[in-house]
Amino acid sequence: MPATRAAARGIASLIATITAEEEGSFDDEMVDVDLTLVDEQEKGVEEESSDDEEDSSSDEDDDEDEEESEEDSDTEVVVMKKKKKVKGKKKQHVNIGMDSGDEDASEETVEPVRKKKSRKATKAAAVDEDGEDEEAVTGQKRKRREESAEIVDTPPEIEYTLLIYNAEQVQKSKASRGRPTTEIFTLPSSKPWSSLQSRIISRISKALDLPVLDLTEYDVSFTIPRQLATPLSLDSTNYKRVLVGKAIKKKDPSAKIIVEPIITAAMSNKENDTTTKGKAGKSKATKAREVLPGNVAQTEKIGELRQRWICDAPGGACRSAHCFFNQLHPEHFPLSHANIQHWAAAMLKGPQFADLETPPNLPIFDKIAAGARASKSELLMRRKELQDAKNTTAGTQVNFNFPPEIVNLLRPPPPPAAPPNTLPSNTSKSLIPALRSAGVDIPINEFCATYSLDQDIADRFATHKFKRTSAFKHVELEDLKDMGFVKGEIAELKVAVEAWSWET
Secondary structure: OHHHHHHHHHHHHHHHHHHHHHHHHOOOOEEOOOHHHHHHHHHHHHHHHHHHHHHOOOOHHHHHHHHHHHHHHHHOOOOOOOOEEOOOOOOOOEEEOOOOOOOOOOOEEEOOOOOOOOHHHHHHHHHHHHHHHHHHHHHHHHHHHHHHHHHHHOOOEEEEEEEEOOHHHHOOOHHHOOOOEEEEEEEEOOOOHHHHHHHHHHHHHHHHOOOOOOHHHEEEEEEEOOOEEEEEEOOHHHHHHHHHHHHOOOOOOEEEEEEEEOOOHHHHHHHHOOOOOOOOOOOOOOOHHHOOHHHHHHHHHHHHHHHHOEOOOOOOOOOOOEEEOOOOOOOOEEOOHHHHHHHHHHHHHOOOOOOOOOOOOOHHHOOOOHHHHHOOOHHHHHHHHHHHHHHOOOOOOOOOOOOHHHHHHHOOOOOOOOOOOOOOOOOOOEOOOOOEEOOOOOEHHHHHHHOOOOHHHHHHHHHOOOOEHHHHHHOEHHHHHHOOOOHHHHHHHHHHHHHHOEEO
């Protein structure tokens, strides 16, 4: 019996230990009663009871009662087969009562636990789930890094606006050319010059309907909005260093390419040719405006200028195939098609406006180097000629000396002296002074009141029938004395008349 109780206690403690260990890491797992441990316990009890029966055959009935009581105590284990989810740290305990019949024996509380899944399987599943989550997160981060790397490594694209003029438009002034053919395309900034060149050739061929095209027959220039306003010749050197270098600095890289065909004499003759191909027996009527001899002459001048002003250092500072320069002042000024066209038109007007060596005085040529322009200035050339004339040897000078008597005889007599200007005397017999004129014509009574004269003065004038001040110019000082005016009244009247009259 002691061995049976010891075995039961060992099994109970083992179950409690396993349960306590699993409580720390699996609080939220589903638990139930481990029936396997109960079966093993029953087998051990049966074996021990059989041994006890062999040793004590005399007490066989008592042993059977004890085995029955042990079996009853073992079966008293409350088996909870319903699965419950453990929340927090609350656990469901099962009381295992073992009635040993001994007074020292006490009830043991055992909580046998059996998980739906084994511990290893649960850990493996948890590890697999964590691994999948980590793989998903790691893969997502790696994908974002790759996308960001692709975004950083992708070179910016430049939007090109291609403005294509035909030969007929180029021969006209800029104001009357009309709208060019516009083509828009994009190209990565990492592409070489050959890629842009082939793209331009294909777009020109498509716009002008030309099967075979040579880019050297066109004047190609470019501008960059808000970066480069003056058109610059487009070639392999300017493509990477200027066009791409300045365009990628903008938020939206873009550039404008201007294509103008180079006009030759053959093209001009073809333009002015009046014969047209049509149906047999029909011909196009000749229009006077189509036959322009000036176009032929201007085209010839353009060819001469292009031949004369070929840049001796292509790809240099001027970055143009044609530029104006001077031997004394080697600063280059790029010549666009518009510059050459205006130059040729000025040459047709006469050498006084422009010639093959001197550009015309037009605003489009204001950017020519000051030194190069000054070296050909007509004003400076004229000053130079005058300076050279002064430096020439002076001719022989002949001096004649005459005595003063002979010189005086040859002199004409002096004119008579003019009489001195005499100022008029301030003394005058008239009531109105000599240097003054009559003022506003008003009644004498109003005159006396205005200039604070006594009423006696007005009465004397009224007695002698003087009514208005316009009669003062016919009154003399002697007349005033005859009318009975005393000296004080005459003096006050003169002061008033001087204030009333106007200065001449």
